[in-house]
Amino acid sequence: MNWIQELFQTESLKDTLIPFLDQYGVLGLEKALICYSTMLPEYVCKTKSTISKIKIDDIYYLEIKTHAISVYTQHGIYRKYGSLAEEQKRLSPYGFIKCNQSCIVSLKKIRSICNNTITLVNNVRLHMSQHYAPKVLIAFTHNNVSKIL
Numbered sequence: 132m133n134w135i136q137e138l139f140q141t142e143s144l145k146d147t148l149i150p151f152l153d154q155y156g157v158l159g160l161e162k163a164l165i166c167y168s169t170m171l172p173e174y175v176c177k178t179k180s181t182i183s184k185i186k187i188d189d190i191y192y193l194e195i196k197t198h199a200i201s202v203y204t205q206h207g208i209y210r211k212y213g214s215l216a217e218e219q220k221r222l223s224p225y226g227f228i229k230c231n232q233s234c235i236v237s238l239k240k241i242r243s244i245c246n247n248t249i250t251l252v253n254n255v256r257l258h259m260s261q262h263y264a265p266k267v268l269i270a271f272t273h274n275n276v277s278k279i280l
Contacts, residue, residue, distance in 0.1 A: 151163075172186075172187045172225060173185060173186055173187065174186075174187050174190060174202070174221070174222070176202055176209040176210075176211050177211060178210065178211050178212070183209055185202065185204055185206075185209065187222070187225045188239070189204045189205045189206060190202060190203070190204050190222075190227075190237055190240075191203045191204060191205070191236070191237060191240045191251055191252075191253060191255065192230075192234055192235060192236040192237060192240070192251070192255075192257060193215065193218055193222070193227075193234065193235050194233055194234045195214075195215045195218075195233050195234075196233065198212050198213060198214065199211075199212060200212065200213055200215065200218060203255070205253075215229075215233065215234075215235060218235065219235050222235065222237075225237075226238040226239055226270075226274060228263075228266065228267055228270050229263055229266075229267075230249055230257055230258075230259045230260070230263050230267050231257070231258055231259060231260040231263060232260065234257060234258075236249060236251070236257060236267075238270055238271055238274040239274070240252050240253070241271055242254075244259065244267070244268065244271060247259045247260070247261065247264065249267070
């Protein structure tokens with residue numbers, strides 16, 4: 132079964148997509164997707180010599196060593212200077228949570244949690260400290276339940 136047939140197996144999507152395509156056509160869908168992708172929130176990664184805009188949905192996690200922050204994304208690693216507390220304040224509205232003293236992770240990118248190990252969708256494994264474990268587990272469980280509903 133190809134992906135188009137799979138899409139139409141979902142009733143709610145089918146009920147939304149068919150009227151949209153009838154009214155606006157494929158070109159309208161393309162324009163809507165482009166509009167959607169340009170509206171996605173971005174994270175600005177700035178150093179002394181560079182500025183990069185990263186789609187927040189592309190970020191897996193951020194890690195800090197001293198004041199050097201590494202931003203791990205689908206498209207590579209970006210580096211900047213700052214504090215993890217500031218980055219957490221900026222990213223927490225988008226589903227990022229602190230999993231240990233030096234790392235914040237996107238709840239959307241977590242595949243599973245076993246003991247104190249977080250496995251991301253790209254198979255990277257992160258350590259979760261006992262101090263942050265309860266909050267991470269609650270947030271992860273809540274995030275997955277709301278996806279189902």
